[in-house]
Amino acid sequence: MDTRRVRPNLSLIAARLDVSVATVSNALSGKGRVSPELALKIRSAANDLGYVPTMAGRALRTGRSHVLGLVLPDIANPLFPQIAQAIERAAAEAGYGVLIADSRNEVSTQTEAIGRLLERGVDGIVIVPRRGTRVADIGSPVAVIDSPSTPGNTVSADHWQGGQAVIEHLVALGHRKIVLVGNNPASNVQNDRIGGMKSRLPPGTEARVIWAEKIEAAQGPGAPLGLAALAREGFTACAAVSDLLALRALTELLGAGVAVPEGMSVTGFDDLIWAQAVRPALTTIRMDMPAIATVAVGALTAAIEGGSSGARGPVMAPSPEAGRVPMRLIIRDSSAPPGPAIKTNTANRSSNGGIPE
Amino acid sequence: MDTRRVRPNLSLIAARLDVSVATVSNALSGKGRVSPELALKIRSAANDLGYVPTMAGRALRTGRSHVLGLVLPDIANPLFPQIAQAIERAAAEAGYGVLIADSRNEVSTQTEAIGRLLERGVDGIVIVPRRGTRVADIGSPVAVIDSPSTPGNTVSADHWQGGQAVIEHLVALGHRKIVLVGNNPASNVQNDRIGGMKSRLPPGTEARVIWAEKIEAAQGPGAPLGLAALAREGFTACAAVSDLLALRALTELLGAGVAVPEGMSVTGFDDLIWAQAVRPALTTIRMDMPAIATVAVGALTAAIEGGSSGARGPVMAPSPEAGRVPMRLIIRDSSAPPGPAIKTNTANRSSNGGIPE
DNA sequence: CTGAAAGCGCTTACAG
DNA sequence: CTGAAAGCGCTTACAG
Numbered sequence: 001m002d003t004r005r006v007r008p009n010l011s012l013i014a015a016r017l018d019v020s021v022a023t024v025s026n027a028l029s030g031k032g033r034v035s036p037e038l039a040l041k042i043r044s045a046a047n048d049l050g051y052v053p054t055m056a057g058r059a060l061r062t063g064r065s066h067v068l069g070l071v072l073p074d075i076a077n078p079l080f081p082q083i084a085q086a087i088e089r090a091a092a093e094a095g096y097g098v099l100i101a102d103s104r105n106e107v108s109t110q111t112e113a114i115g116r117l118l119e120r121g122v123d124g125i126v127i128v129p130r131r132g133t134r135v136a137d138i139g140s141p142v143a144v145i146d147s148p149s150t151p152g153n154t155v156s157a158d159h160w161q162g163g164q165a166v167i168e169h170l171v172a173l174g175h176r177k178i179v180l181v182g183n184n185p186a187s188n189v190q191n192d193r194i195g196g197m198k199s200r201l202p203p204g205t206e207a208r209v210i211w212a213e214k215i216e217a218a219q220g221p222g223a224p225l226g227l228a229a230l231a232r233e234g235f236t237a238c239a240a241v242s243d244l245l246a247l248r249a250l251t252e253l254l255g256a257g258v259a260v261p262e263g264m265s266v267t268g269f270d271d272l273i274w275a276q277a278v279r280p281a282l283t284t285i286r287m288d289m290p291a292i293a294t295v296a297v298g299a300l301t302a303a304i305e306g307g308s309s310g311a312r313g314p315v316m317a318p319s320p321e322a323g324r325v326p327m328r329l330i331i332r333d334s335s336a337p338p339g340p341a342i343k344t345n346t347a348n349r350s351s352n353g354g355i356p357e
Numbered sequence: 358m359d360t361r362r363v364r365p366n367l368s369l370i371a372a373r374l375d376v377s378v379a380t381v382s383n384a385l386s387g388k389g390r391v392s393p394e395l396a397l398k399i400r401s402a403a404n405d406l407g408y409v410p411t412m413a414g415r416a417l418r419t420g421r422s423h424v425l426g427l428v429l430p431d432i433a434n435p436l437f438p439q440i441a442q443a444i445e446r447a448a449a450e451a452g453y454g455v456l457i458a459d460s461r462n463e464v465s466t467q468t469e470a471i472g473r474l475l476e477r478g479v480d481g482i483v484i485v486p487r488r489g490t491r492v493a494d495i496g497s498p499v500a501v502i503d504s505p506s507t508p509g510n511t512v513s514a515d516h517w518q519g520g521q522a523v524i525e526h527l528v529a530l531g532h533r534k535i536v537l538v539g540n541n542p543a544s545n546v547q548n549d550r551i552g553g554m555k556s557r558l559p560p561g562t563e564a565r566v567i568w569a570e571k572i573e574a575a576q577g578p579g580a581p582l583g584l585a586a587l588a589r590e591g592f593t594a595c596a597a598v599s600d601l602l603a604l605r606a607l608t609e610l611l612g613a614g615v616a617v618p619e620g621m622s623v624t625g626f627d628d629l630i631w632a633q634a635v636r637p638a639l640t641t642i643r644m645d646m647p648a649i650a651t652v653a654v655g656a657l658t659a660a661i662e663g664g665s666s667g668a669r670g671p672v673m674a675p676s677p678e679a680g681r682v683p684m685r686l687i688i689r690d691s692s693a694p695p696g697p698a699i700k701t702n703t704a705n706r707s708s709n710g711g712i713p714e
Numbered sequence: 715c716t717g718a719a720a721g722c723g724c725t726t727a728c729a730g
Numbered sequence: 731c732t733g734a735a736a737g738c739g740c741t742t743a744c745a746g
Contacts, residue, residue, distance in 0.1 A: 056478055057417055066477075067456070067477070075442045076439075078435065078438065078631075080438045081434065081438065084459075085459055099456050099457075100445055101449075102441075102446065118409065119409050119412065244630065247634050248635065248636060250608065254611035255616070260612070274435075274631050277601045277602075277604050278604055278608040279609045281579075
């Protein structure tokens with residue numbers, strides 16, 4: 001009754017048309033060793049039967065799975081959707097699937113995760129390390145996103161340039177006393193961002209760097225960053241190394257009665273989903289994930305399909321600079337010129353703070 | 358020179374030990390048809406050679422890839438990390454890999470994505486639809502997370518119960534006038550959450566439902582939700598259907614000078630990463646993703662490995678109720694008893710709002 | 715232009 | 731307990 005009980009294969013098509021499987025294979029792969037008429041007939045038969053090539057067969061024969069692995073040592077990282085989406089698209093475009101693996105931020109699990117991926121026969125691996133864990137030669141093409149490990153196989157956002165763009169923006173708005181807010185001073189990415197910021201401070205400007213983890217270590221978890229006090233000292237802007245920190249800064253300032261951006265401008269990094277949800281919406285700077293993914297996947301597929309000796313181990317940009325993708329500033333409402341002696345956001349508010357007596 | 362030039366296979370091991378590949382296969386798969394001593398020798402040889410089974414060969418022979426597909430129609434959804442992590446873990450535990458596919462929130466792309474996954478030979482698919490798009494029978498086991506499609510193949514957080522838990526919490530704190538904040542009235546999930554909230558309002562309490570999209574449609578994009586005015590009307594708490602909305606509510610309130618939680622308590626939904634980053638940290642309610650993933654993956658693997666007729670098409674809970682996983686309330690600082698006539702958060706603030714004159 | 719054959723690495727009846 | 735053989739679906743020299 002059910003005509004398509006079994007999944008059709010090349011033999012079925014061949015039998016239907018009374019030709020050989022080799023010819024069917026050649027016709028379908030379009031290598032052009034088949035007469036146009038026959039090829040047409042074969043293709044339409046394949047279509048009618050709902051033929052879908054079995055990857056296992058192809059993979060076994062060719063030695064290529066056309067699957068890439070994506071290792072996220074910190075899958076809880078809120079950047080993950082952007083990364084996964086970009087990699088998946090770039091891979092799909094290149095004819096590859098993406099197998100994910102979570103290494104739960106542990107080195108041992110990362111090794112395991114890579115192993116599992118390799119067992120599943122991935123042709124190459126994209127790794128996004130949290131800290132710059134050095135990725136050993138795994139005997140397969142590897143592309144590292146965002147933290148240099150083995151030189152030459154890394155692509156990354158240009159965090160330094162991103163930091164510069166933020167400061168240029170704030171300085172152009174007229175800010176002269178700026179707080180730079182980091183979380184963890186041991187992070188390469190954060191140091192790059194802050195380094196870039198510092199490098200663009202014109203003479204006559206003042207910057208103060210604060211690290212959230214240090215503050216918490218000293219004053220206990222959840223301790224306030226003390227930005228309201230800095231506002232009182234005359235700082236008019238605060239540039240955070242992440243949207244998460246910017247969010248914390250923003251709510252802390254608003255809660256302390258410092259209006260944003262009038263009392264203090266706030267900027268973030270990464271343009272995560274909530275940057276647009278807060279009020280004021282967050283000025284931030286965004287990685288060009290599609291570009292980064294294209295570089296990573298492109299390097300991988302080149303190594304895979306190029307074959308031979310180059311196909312094993314790290315691939316990618318020969319110089320560390322080559323793999324740096326510029327970041328883009330996105331200006332929203334949380335940054336503005338320093339307030340003209342605006343005291344606070346009392347304008348929107350009844351004298352008792354909007355709470356009925 | 359390089360001893361492990363080629364990837365070792367069963368034949369290599371067999372040759373090394375002068376036994377048949379069948380025996381090697383049996384020894385390694387531990388089916389117990391081999392004498393203990395031989396099995397031991399084979400296993401150690403396999404180990405020495407660094408043998409890793411080739412999935413393509415196994416898949417071709419057994420017809421099982423041991424890979425599951427994960428279709429995210431909205432990969433940009435901030436819940437994605439939680440979902441992907443939970444599914445990946447549950448799958449890995451069951452011996453399956455996870456291939457991701459992004460359908461970019463379009464129906465046509467969703468069909469394509471499923472097709473790509475099927476071509477790659479996945480044994481089953483987990484789908485997380487954004488709206489309740491009905492998933493057609495694709496001839497493979499399917500588990501749907503979160504939006505009922507074909508009845509009986511869905512697992513979901515119990516959004517209704519989650520809404521109830523939020524209101525119970527607020528009512529217990531003493532709130533009697535509560536704003537319920539939704540985004541899109543067409544969303545099943547949001548309606549479930551709000552429905553649950555309403556169902557737990559005791560007599561004598563008052564609730565007002567507002568929908569962000571409606572407000573924006575009427576007053577333009579980015580229009581304020583008007584929560585400060587509601588605070589003035591005597592509302593003391595605001596329960597949002599998502600952390601994103603709660604974040605918007607929180608910043609809007611703080612910006613308007615209404616202290617949180619003193620002037621108004623705020624609660625969210627989902628416990629996304631930023632719920633802990635804001636000040637005050639957000640009281641919210643969390644889906645039990647690991648449990649949901651376990652149900653989804655378990656149903657899939659049962660259908661796959663159970664084989665026979667049940668292996669095709671939707672699988673899972675027979676009744677719509679069976680697949681409902683309870684949500685858990687997480688109490689943080691943004692909810693508290695209604696302020697005892699606290700006016701605003703002036704305590705932390707100099708009279709001019711922290712801005713130097 | 716077309717086909718017969720070999721083989722990728724594995725597992726599974728089946729025979730001994 | 732062990733092995734010889736077949737076959738999963740595909741592609742690729744090779745021969746005609």
